[in-house]
Amino acid sequence: MTLHTKSLAALAAGLRAREFSSVELTRTLLARIEAYQPQLNALITVTGPSAMQAAAVADGVLARGGAGPLTGIPLVHKDIFCTEGVRTTCASRMLDNFVAPYDATVVAKLKAEGMIMLGKANMDEFAMGSSNETSYYGPVRNPWNPQLVPGGSSGGSAAVVAARLAPFASATDTGGSIRQPAALCGVTGLKPTYGRVSRYGMIAFASSLDQGGTLTTSAADAALMLRAMAGFDVRDSTSVERAVPDYVAALELPLAGMKIGLLKEFFEKGLDRENERCVREALAVYEKLGAKLLEVSLPNLGLSVPAYYVVAPAECSSNLARFDGVRFGHRAKDPKDLMDLYKRSRGEGFGAEVKRRIMTGTYVLSAGYYDAYYLKAQKVRRLIANEFEQAFAQVDVVMGPTTPTPAFALGSKTSDPITMYLNDIYTIGANLAGLPAMSIPCGFVHNLPVGLQLIGRHFAEERLLSAAHAYQRESDWHTRIPAGYE
Amino acid sequence: MKPEQISAIAHLARLSMDEAEIPSYQQSLASILSFVSDLERAQTQNVTPMAHPLPGLTQRLRPDVATEGDAHERYQANAPQVAASLYLVPKVIE
Numbered sequence: 001m002t003l004h005t006k007s008l009a010a011l012a013a014g015l016r017a018r019e020f021s022s023v024e025l026t027r028t029l030l031a032r033i034e035a036y037q038p039q040l041n042a043l044i045t046v047t048g049p050s051a052m053q054a055a056a057v058a059d060g061v062l063a064r065g066g067a068g069p070l071t072g073i074p075l076v077h078k079d080i081f082c083t084e085g086v087r088t089t090c091a092s093r094m095l096d097n098f099v100a101p102y103d104a105t106v107v108a109k110l111k112a113e114g115m116i117m118l119g120k121a122n123m124d125e126f127a128m129g130s131s132n133e134t135s136y137y138g139p140v141r142n143p144w145n146p147q148l149v150p151g152g153s154s155g156g157s158a159a160v161v162a163a164r165l166a167p168f169a170s171a172t173d174t175g176g177s178i179r180q181p182a183a184l185c186g187v188t189g190l191k192p193t194y195g196r197v198s199r200y201g202m203i204a205f206a207s208s209l210d211q212g213g214t215l216t217t218s219a220a221d222a223a224l225m226l227r228a229m230a231g232f233d234v235r236d237s238t239s240v241e242r243a244v245p246d247y248v249a250a251l252e253l254p255l256a257g258m259k260i261g262l263l264k265e266f267f268e269k270g271l272d273r274e275n276e277r278c279v280r281e282a283l284a285v286y287e288k289l290g291a292k293l294l295e296v297s298l299p300n301l302g303l304s305v306p307a308y309y310v311v312a313p314a315e316c317s318s319n320l321a322r323f324d325g326v327r328f329g330h331r332a333k334d335p336k337d338l339m340d341l342y343k344r345s346r347g348e349g350f351g352a353e354v355k356r357r358i359m360t361g362t363y364v365l366s367a368g369y370y371d372a373y374y375l376k377a378q379k380v381r382r383l384i385a386n387e388f389e390q391a392f393a394q395v396d397v398v399m400g401p402t403t404p405t406p407a408f409a410l411g412s413k414t415s416d417p418i419t420m421y422l423n424d425i426y427t428i429g430a431n432l433a434g435l436p437a438m439s440i441p442c443g444f445v446h447n448l449p450v451g452l453q454l455i456g457r458h459f460a461e462e463r464l465l466s467a468a469h470a471y472q473r474e475s476d477w478h479t480r481i482p483a484g485y486e
Numbered sequence: 487m488k489p490e491q492i493s494a495i496a497h498l499a500r501l502s503m504d505e506a507e508i509p510s511y512q513q514s515l516a517s518i519l520s521f522v523s524d525l526e527r528a529q530t531q532n533v534t535p536m537a538h539p540l541p542g543l544t545q546r547l548r549p550d551v552a553t554e555g556d557a558h559e560r561y562q563a564n565a566p567q568v569a570a571s572l573y574l575v576p577k578v579i580e
Contacts, residue, residue, distance in 0.1 A: 434539025
């Protein structure tokens with residue numbers, strides 16, 4: 001019985017029909033994690049015993065007939081989400097010994113649905129990175145080729161789903177951290193509209209950009225998960241008070257007549273020719289399904305990466321000020337005074353990329369430089385958001401590549417930060433404008449997956465999910481499993 | 487950027503930094519700042535800086551009343567050094 005390749009809907013149906021139990025399903029996936037973790041390094045913590053207990057409880061609920069659509073289904077949480085009583089590291093030495101005293105809202109909601117946590121996924125340290133190489137716990141390997149990166153920062157989550165170790169992994173996206181690893185690992189990633197999913201208990205990186213979302217093998221599964229995760233949360237001051245639509249019902253929205261904007265700037269220099277071919281073939285499928293393709297242009301989009309690398313480090317330098325070696329986290333030994341305690345605890349606790357961003361953020365916010373950098377970046381952010389708004393006056397969805405190239409080799413981009421930052425050239429725009437966006441598999445180049453990116457209007461997740469679902473009914477890229485993980 | 491500037495930023499950021507680390511920060515910060523200086527190209531006269539990613543929304547406020555109970559024991563379980571429910575730090579006042 002190949003439980004690990006089933007969709008969420010199929011798993012739910014099988015559990016209800018008593019074809020298999022949650023205990024069997026959980027045991028199967030824990031065995032897969034045990035088998036593949038040494039080669040992937042996709043998890044930081046595995047919670048086997050508590051998962052088996054929770055599965056037994058879920059089987060009781062299933063037997064009594066009180067189960068919901070996700071009861072008894074296992075998941076993995078990105079190690080950026082606080083999990084009560086379970087180590088939550090954010091892949092940093094700083095939090096190596098941190099046991100979260102409460103659950104993030106996302107964690108609590110999915111627990112209440114009866115889902116089973118198998119463990120915590122590896123990631124870039126404090127979600128700062130595009131290759132998973134900044135993790136204190138070592139890099140995650142791409143299931144399609146162990147010499148390549150899985151992308152980042154949600155690289156562990158994407159590898160878990162690609163290797164079929166769990167049908168869903170939670171993830172977060174500040175500049176592309178859901179979509180880029182989804183593209184590089186050949187899975188479906190959804191970054192909802194800013195404010196759609198609660199950020200409470202999600203360790204903050206850049207608060208005006210961070211958004212939690214989903215990594216699954218299909219858009220249909222993403223719809224099921226988003227329906228359970230989204231919603232207003234009084235504990236998150238940026239959470240939006242807005243009803244949660246039935247994303248699952250919305251999957252069947254008709255595609256005919258939908259206007260797709262091809263972002264001119266996404267197809268210019270820097271895009272790998274073979275990547276472009278896959279994306280254009282996917283666009284042809286949409287055309288065949290009755291969508292209309294139009295070219296749109298965002299002249300300032302080229303400034304999205306520079307704007308991001310002012311705004312995100314500025315917010316990060318402020319958010320990470322809380323790590324002081326006093327209340328939680330790493331503390332330096334034998335401090336000679338309070339200043340020494342702060343400086344050495346932080347100097348020892350943070351890795352190189354995190355320190356680089358804190359330094360950049362501190363500089364751009366410092367007296368005399370604020371207007372030239374931070375204020376200017378916030379103005380450019382407005383320009384880019386306005387240009388997206390103008391594009392959405394003409395089209396329903398914007399499409400293009402998720403990344404310039406397929407997965408790259410471990411170590412190939414670590415020497416120069418700018419080379420690494422430019423990986424997110426197509427994804428950052430949606431974060432700056434707060435827009436929902438997805439990446440779905442749309443082909444292969446030299447046996448490596450390629451992602452198609454879909455960007456929608458604010459709160460247009462239904463449109464995105466239905467468009468992605470329509471494509472996935474016409475294609476089978478999303479069902480491909482890396483060799484050795486079948 | 488001069489070594490003294492790097493040290494000054496590290497001090498503001500409360501990060502210890504060895505002399506030996508300074509050159510690598512000089513190099514990477516210079517390349518990041520040169521990269522983001524592209525922003526100067528944008529025409530931003532009369533553009534309102536964007537502080538919230540959703541149009542028309544601002545940070546929500548709530549009444550100033552306590553909503554959380556006392557959980558200091560649970561929170562202090564993560565603290566490196568605690569005594570008598572107090573966080574311990576090196577002596578601050580002589």
